[in-house]
Amino acid sequence: MNRLFQHSVVVLFALLFAVSPLVLAWAAEQPDAAQREYERGVALLRKGDLAAASEATRKAIELSPSSADAHHLLGMIAFKERKPDQAVESFLHALKLKPAYPEALNDLAEVYRIQGKSAEAEQALKRVIEIDPKHADSYFDLARLYEQRRDVAAATRVYRSLLTVHPSHRGALYNLTL
CATH class of the missing domain: 1.25.40.10 (Tetratricopeptide repeat domain)
Known part of the structure; x- marks a missing residue:
């Protein structure tokens, strides 16, 4: 039984060692993915496609919840959509993250x-x-x-x-x- 436990621990560590670079690579990609979605949101806002801009910006926030820029952009989109209360909420959230x-x-x-x-x-x-x-x-x-x-x-x-x-x-x- 003790030998089985030791073997399980060794296998577990080997598995963690093998998977950790993948996890680190995935985590490193998230800011880039968030930035891409943010930039896509900006471009779509400039084109006037508010629904798609909102979707891209929400995805950016999902990938990087601490992005003050993305929350600010979401506020700008809400303002353009004539949703002032949502705009205020987004701007205040951006300011909470970056006073x-x-x-x-x-x-x-x-x-x-x-x-x-x-x-x-x-x-x-x-x-x-x-x-x-x-x-x-x-x-x-x-x-x-x-x-x-x-x-x-x-x-x-x-x-x-x-x-x-x-x-x-x-x-x-x-x-x-x-």
């Missing part, structure tokens, strides 16, 4: 703005500017948000701040002349 993610914050702010959640949009845009002081879109979007509130002084301050980091920003120059 300093200017693009996800900026897109989240846009959804909040459209939903009429001005305070949340303002907070998200200010956070982007903290993270990336040269993120022109966030300055511009924040100034436009202040304009919607009819807070001309705040909008002017933000446009001027934008011009300090991007002196030839056409939108800021144009809106300051109005």
Whole structure:
């Protein structure tokens, strides 16, 4: 009986030794497969095929659940599909994975703005500017948000701040002349 046990252990270790390179190779391929699905999702979104883009992006997330970029992309797709609650959920998930993610914050702010959640949009845009002081879109979007509130002084301050980091920003120059 003892001899049978020893033989079983030897066979088990031999089997594990033989299979482990296959497992490692499979695990190493997953990020590449996830990246391919993500890139496919981006391409399909650009073509306007939202259903296929969503499917590819969900597959990317399945292969790499910690991909903030894939969750962000899924939020963009949901936004295009006019599903703002799903977009917010995806953007927040991306930000949970990567808190300093200017693009996800900026897109989240846009959804909040459209939903009429001005305070949340303002907070998200200010956070982007903290993270990336040269993120022109966030300055511009924040100034436009202040304009919607009819807070001309705040909008002017933000446009001027934008011009300090991007002196030839056409939108800021144009809106300051109005």
